[in-house]
Amino acid sequence: MIDPIISTAAALALSVIFASAASHKLRKPQWFRRQVEEYRLAPSFLTPVIALALPVTELLTAVGLLWTTSRPYAASVALALIAAYALAIGINLMRGRHDMDCGCSGPAMRQPLHPMLLLRNFFLAVLALGALFPMVERTVSLHDNFVMIAAGTVAVLLYAAADLWLANRPLLLKLSGDK
């Protein structure tokens, strides 16, 4: 059992993150199809199906997280998606493909695969678990509502900042000449 503040804040943050991820993928379908192919995990005839199914699932998850009735289902799907992405990144890291674009932050920002991305997905999974656990029944006051939205906002902002931070890392390494 978990307090409604934690559940709702986690669901709000996850919903925004998934909605933005889906919008990248739906707005640049060409780019995402190439990205799916680049991961070299599924047979190529499945690429168009996967490239469409993933963003649509993400969008549905983002919407489903907003209502308490559909939240547990949406959170389980989100957890599965996060785990699947982590697996895809992990397999390609094991193959030694460190130069490959992760495709995590949309087409505007190249970001090579790195073990830190797995840590990022772990934090996303924690958020999904927060939304997944059943809530304690209690009346929610105005102040509780405020804290939910504020905590969700902070989580999204920190996620975006961490994402940029990860994307900047290879640029800094390029300057100093290390690999």
Added chain:
Amino acid sequence: MQALIVSNVLLWLLLIATAVVILGLIRQIGVLHSRIAPAGALMMDKGVEVGQPAPQVTAADRSGKPVNIGYAGERSTLLFFLSPTCPICKSLIPAIKAIDRSSDNLDVIYVSDGDPAAQEKLIADAGLENSRYIVSPEVGMTFQIGKLPYAALIDASGTLKAKGLVNSREHLDSLFETELMGSSTLQQYLKTQSESPRIHTPS
């Protein structure tokens, strides 16, 4: 109780503000990185020295019209050496176009070399249809260009005023700066500075 709620709300608002600031700072670092283009190794320049008359060469532009380079004329000339295979060259084209638009007494000539189909694509992508674009290895050889993107500034009397490897807008602007300061290279500027008696240099 009232005070605790107020303090809690205030803390949340401040935390959001802090997160926004962090995001902004990290974004700015990313922008800074993209502005610091790779500068390239310092190289010994070959070809005509700055301050000497520029080599005179004539080449045909895309429509077959002859273009004279290095002859005395009414306007200065900026030669921009590029190639369709060089990504930094492409990223500099907007800066070159801006310089072209902003100065009245300057002719900008793009000098390229390589596959004709790639040239056409580059011209279409960058919107250079109305610019003077020469595809000729001879011009590059006359000026002894070893690295791209390279730019050379020739004044109206046909004297080579400045030249150098240009990897960013700053490098490009420095060509005009060197003309203004009267030193052909940064190295020469530092040398004249250190030779002046007012500045103490360890010997």
